[in-house]
Amino acid sequence: MDKIRLRDKEFKLFIPEKEIQEAIAKMAARIKEDMEGKNPLFVGVLNGAFMFVAELMRQLNGPYQLTFARYSSYQGTSTTGKIHEVMPLTSDIEGRVVVLLEDIVDSGYTMQHVMKKLRNEGAAEVRLATMLLKPDALKCDLRPDYIGIEIPNDFIVGYGLDYDEMGRAYRDIYTIIE
Template structure:
């Protein structure tokens, strides 16, 4: 599915820009984890395309696992109260964990998740995200690698959804407010 969809108000990041950014990020991550065992932890469901493409671009051997977490509050606003919907199958004790995220907005969920993994005894916890909304940040969060900083708009595509639609779009675009209002 392409971004020239009638529900997309504006294209923010094209498929080509995503490919180029992954080719830029992968060697940096490889160098950072050289001679280390690294566990990629993808956050379901949005991070699936990014983690697949990133892990294929990386040259170092990695192990992979997935978590599904839900932060809930009123409607579309995160409260920072987090529920684990699917936990890791892998023990993270003494492991170098790289959280692979599709988007960071408030940072509340990721802040909680980082603390949770450290409390489980992870040797290190770092974050790579394809997208970040600096204007939406509610907490300071140390993100080692960021693909793109984007405006605080409702975006879909490349794993990001609205009611489970638009995930398969090859880039990222702003969803027309008429769709969700």
């Protein structure tokens, strides 16, 4: 589909599924190499990262431990600036390498907050893998360790990303038409 409509907004095709999967495959190869001989805990950040996490873990194809957590700072198309821990991490992270798996990093505040929290709770190392990065939207000193695709600061949906909880199930990524 070249265009989709979600509630009151229209979106056009931006990144096809094939391009997303190629970027994730490259990222998986780097992560696999970096995690050799370590016992990492992969933490998928819900809700948005579910499709990215599924594809990345398929590409990693190893004995890795995976769990999920959920943090929220968005309402509609903009961030609220307040980070709410909706579903906390329940796995033991003491002395472990934790790799956060995020769908998109824009302001960076949520992941900066979560990474600091995990270090304070005893993680030996905290790394961040993001499917998408909006470098122009970063508002803090955060550089993900693994980046799938860098994109402009446009509002996007699909492949796990939503607009008011709609549009997550699309295989491609769409950008808003203003």
